[in-house]
Amino acid sequence: MRPPGPCPDPYPTPLTWLYVPGDRPNAVAKALGCGADVVLVDLADAVAPYRKEYALRATAELLAEASPGPAPVHVRVNALDGPLAETEIRTLSALPGLAGLRLPKVHHPADIHRAAAWATAAPRPAPDRPAAPDRPYAAQLPYDPCTPHTAPLMAPPFMTPVTLTPTATPRAEAAVRPAGSAPAPTSLTPPPAPTPTPAPTATSAPAPTPAPAPTASAPPKRPDAPARVPHLYALLESALGIEHAFAIATAHPALRGIALGEADLRAELGLREEAGLAWPRSRAVVAARAAGLPPPPQSVYPDARDLDGLARSCADGRALGFLGRAAIHPRQLPVIEAAHRPCAQEIEAAEEIVRAATSDAGAVALSDGRFVDPAVVAGARRVLALAYRYR
Structure with a gap:
């Protein structure tokens, strides 16, 4: 039943x-x-x-x-x-x-x-x-x-x-690029400190080095998201x-x-x-x-x-x-x-409890006069769920 x-x-x-x-x-x-x-x-x-x-x-x-x-x-x-x-x-x-x-x-x-x-x-x-x-x-x-x-x-x-x-x-080598792609142009290790630039003289001035900026058409390649x-x-x-x-x-x-x-x-x-x-x-x-x-x-x-x-x-x-x-x-x-797995007696007792329970009730009265509270009803539902999972 x-x-x-x-x-x-x-x-x-x-x-x-x-x-x-x-x-x-x-x-x-x-x-x-x-x-x-x-x-x-x-x-x-x-x-x-x-x-x-x-x-x-x-x-x-x-x-x-x-x-x-x-x-x-x-x-x-x-x-x-x-x-x-x-x-x-x-x-x-x-x-x-x-x-x-x-x-x-x-x-x-x-x-x-x-x-x-x-x-x-x-x-x-x-x-x-x-x-x-x-x-x-x-x-x-x-x-x-x-x-x-x-x-x-x-x-x-x-x-x-x-x-x-x-x-x-090395973890870095495995994570830098997907298999089959070319090596990435940059390294995961911190770059070396820049070499100090000599002070400019009156006859020459160092050419400014433009900072690289990613473009919308070619974003920097990133590793695949981790699984x-x-x-x-x-x-x-x-x-x-x-x-x-x-x-x-x-x-x-x-x-x-x-x-x-x-x-x-x-x-x-x-x-x-x-x-x-x-x-x-x-x-x-x-x-x-x-x-x-x-x-x-x-x-x-x-x-x-x-x-x-x-x-x-x-x-x-x-x-x-x-x-x-x-x-x-x-x-x-x-x-x-x-x-x-619950035995037949446990299943029968759990079915009686669940049958007597209602969603808006507190304590539940069984046919033999015993009273059970919502926690017992929840336990009975667990017993039945396990029983019917392996029926």
């Missing part, structure tokens, strides 16, 4: 976010058809250091198409304070297939502004994708996004780290990030959501029990809602085989105000959806 009147969805946010390694193009292609609301291409933790450049090129090739697949594609870049994030953001931000950027290890609002500035800077074009580097171990990441498996889901220990330096492309900032999503993975949660959530209009990175946060805080994360989780939910953002999704559940544990964890997260969850394997998706 449909509720009377429209119930617009106030939280048009995904319930399922599926991570997939960025250096596995075939896995990414399969993940796009696995039913996740969003596919998260990971350039960070899931990619070994010596494959970072290959992962970026493969991801840029995928996002060169406006519609890379049935699900929107977000990309998690590397840490903003590391050597790779700027190149990744500038390379990907202008591509038509990118739906959002997930920013890891955000500690302060300034991190959001820095990422937004990189996103609007002149893009660094990605060269042709190189061949995939040979793997020194044969069974690294045996990950098939759409088939069950029993192999380890996490990458084996990395080999000796290889420091990758982004291609040195819009893509949707940004901040991951709070440190104690400092939790302390600045609300400031981060309100830092920039392009920021569309925040979430926790619980593995790093747990390690930094030295937590041994799940109960230690209750306050940071509540803090993230309150900060998001106070900033007018959707409820945050839960962090990943690391054991893809423990579906019962995942269901219990999702129920706990929903009780705290989370909506949806990130996943590391497609088998987790239906469990996450079932946990965060």
